[in-house]
Amino acid sequence: MELLIQLAWDRTDDSPVAAIQYGRRSMALARRLDFPRGECRSLLMLGWAFLRAGDYPTAVQTQLEARRLAERVGFAGGIIHADNALGYAYAEQGNYPAALRHYRRARRLALQKKDSVLLTPILGNIGQAFQHLGQLDSALHYTRQGYRADQRLRDWHSEIGDLALLGDMEAERGDTVAARRYYQQCIRRAVGMPVSYALCRAYLGLAHLAETRHAAAATRRYARQALRAGQQGYYPKGIFEASNYLARLSAAQGDTAAAFRYLTTAAVTRDSLFNHRQLAQVQALAFGEQMRQREQAEQELKHAARQRQKLLLALLGLLLLAGALLYLWLSRRQLAREVAFAREREQLEQRSHLAVLVAEENERRRIGSDLHDSLGQLLSAAKLSLHILERQLQRDAARPASAHLEQLANALGMLNTAIAEVRIIAHNLVPSALVKRGLAQAVREFAAKLRTGGQLSVHVEVFNLEGHLDQTVEGVLFRVIQELVQNIIKHARASEVTIQLVQGEQELTVTVEDNGVGFDAQALGPEAGIGLRNVQARMAYLGGQAHFDAAPGRGTTVTLEVPLAAAAAN
Structure with a gap:
């Protein structure tokens, strides 16, 4: 079973259909061995395979089934994996708020279990979700956290992906120097590693940076390298994007033959991806039928157990029926009174809460308004009068007024402090932004x-x-x-x-x-x-x-x- 799961994981990127076949075999074996954790791992792998094939509804359904099984057997790692995969599935469909909720749930459990290995890739996923939501500061915050964890745990695969993400984020922020540095570091790290996604994204990012500098030769070179990286790792999305990009560059230079060749590559890749999705959907139907048959068998077993239970309960019920009817008749009126009392008490509690909260808020607003409109105005008027008196004393040259002016200045200072305190109290009672x-x-x-x-x-x-x-x-x-x-x-x-x-x-x-x-x-x-x-x-x-x-x-x-x-x- 472990070998089947490993084979399925190895084929997830280059042949999702083959991965689905291996996953179904491993899941069937786990059920025969009555090994719930193995079944959960098989479901997690199947979910990723359906996701890579573009069958998002089946992927979400499979990951939810894996999560329910992991909760039932207390498999915390399975729950974290399932939540992370569900977030990824929603992100692929453009539902980034839903993706963020699942990523955060996975992060909380990983922190609770102190599982740094599972936490590391989740941080980069959170950063990518924030990037698509337009929260670039939060995106950089979480992705940098993930990158530091990658280096600490020597998770090279996750580190390479986070480097490509950081390059995209810095490019979006306009820091082309930092973006180029991250892209080039990603490419150096990716040598000999099965990370076609990150390598393709890094080369495409460098191509876009070169295009902004009007460096046509460098732009074409990086775009061709992105296409080769996608083809070597069979990354259809990258092949499709790089081919279309090269076709646009070739058309802009008047090289129609090259543009046609690249468009043909994009079309072939699209058709291949479509065929993979069709085959994955066939596998999904077979997988769904397998799940349906299992549920039907479980329902039949439960039905037989319920029939036996009903027979025993019927025999017991004949003995208890008379007493139960009598009890129901005697307690019905009492129960009705208790229900009515409970409803009345609940209504009273609701009205009491309402009265307290409304009264509290109204009192805050009244006090804030009184402080601002009444006491604040009186203090301001007093301050104005003192200012007038100050000018009169300064104009009166017949007698020295230095002592009076000093006392007057002290009074004005105290009035200024009082006015500031009134304003602070009024704002704390009723924040102006809230109103x-x-x-x-x-x-x-x-x-x-x-x-x-x-x-x-x-x-x-x-x-x-x-x-x-x-x-x-x-x-x-x-x-x-x-x-x-x-x-x-x-x-x-x-x-x-x-x-x-x-x-x-x-x-x-x-x-x-x-x-x-x-x-x-x-x-x-x-x-x-x-x-x-x-x-x-x-x-x-x-x-x-x-x-x-x-x-x-x-x-x-x-x-x-x-x-x-x-x-x-x-």
């Missing part, structure tokens, strides 16, 4: 203030969320984020915090992640537990949930989920 531009901008400004101290690096990532949500929802979420970050500052001893706001189709998700010391939720005292309960109570009022993922020594991740029905804008 004017919504939750996303308010969180960005809050993070910017934290970064000014230089002690804490705060990253804010916002996807599909701009403008205003419901006023109460924005207020509650902003206060919760403030409380979580303040707890990190006070207790976590963290150097980096990531705040992510993602609006999906069904819910709004807020993630606050730090790299601090973490904590044990079971060991918290009553006072510390009150803070967590307050967060959960506020989220329960919004109809959402708060999830705490923490353990001593590995940081903390808090995920807030709010249904879109609650977060919809007025």
Whole structure:
């Protein structure tokens, strides 16, 4: 079985159809041997083979089946592999937010298990997803982390891929010197290694850089090297891209024969890729039929077991039926009363939460408005009067006013301090960005203030969320984020915090992640537990949930989920 799995992995890149055949044989053998881990590894390999063949739906279905099996048998490495592969499948289809969710889940489990070998390739994948989302700083951050881990663990295959990615990112950022250095380092590292993808990307990147310098000879040379790298490693996507690129260059120079030759190569590659996909789909149908037959056999066994169980239960039921009917009749009215009481209590709790939160937010706004409009104006008026008095004293030359001016200056200084304090208090009670531009901008400004101290690096990532949500929802979420970050500052001893706001189709998700010391939720005292309960109570009022993922020594991740029905804008 190990030999079949290895053969399948070896043929995944150059012949996905052959890899699928080996994978099916290894999976059948693992089932006969009743070896769940071997079956899980076979499913993971099959998923990658379907992915390389371009059959993304079957690839996702296979990786999900592998993940369910890994969870059932407690195979953490299988779960990490499956999440990473699912992220890759979604990325290949252009769904980068979904890909990022799976990559992050794989990264969290790899960190929890302290498995650096599995973590290394995930970091580069996260960086590539951020690059396609337009978050170039985050892309460079994670890809550089992955590159350093590659060097530390001597993972040459992953290092070569990350070098090609870093070259693309630096080229996109406009740093052609750094991009060229990464591409050339990638090519040197790739000598004798089966990494046609990275080698082809590096040569194409150098060709594009040469084209921007109007170096036609170098551009053609690098493009031809990219084509050879794709052909030697049978990388159809690279062959297709390099052939089309060379055809465009040849056509621009008037060499129609060469342009036609390269276009023919691209067409042959496209047809070959199409044939591979057709064969993979045939294999997928056979694989699906195999899975269906297995499920049918399992259903038949379960059906037979249920029939035996039903017979025994029927015999027992005849004895218990009379007592059960009597019990149901006596308890029905009591149960109805309890249900009604529970519903009433739940409604009262909801109204109580609503009243407290609305009253709290209204009081904040009232106090902030009073401080700004009433007390702030009175202080400003007093300051103006003192300024007028100061000018009058300065104009009065009949008697010295130095002592009076000194006292007046002290009074003006105290008034300036009081006005500044009023403004700070009013802004903390009701942030102007939250009122004017919504939750996303308010969180960005809050993070910017934290970064000014230089002690804490705060990253804010916002996807599909701009403008205003419901006023109460924005207020509650902003206060919760403030409380979580303040707890990190006070207790976590963290150097980096990531705040992510993602609006999906069904819910709004807020993630606050730090790299601090973490904590044990079971060991918290009553006072510390009150803070967590307050967060959960506020989220329960919004109809959402708060999830705490923490353990001593590995940081903390808090995920807030709010249904879109609650977060919809007025």
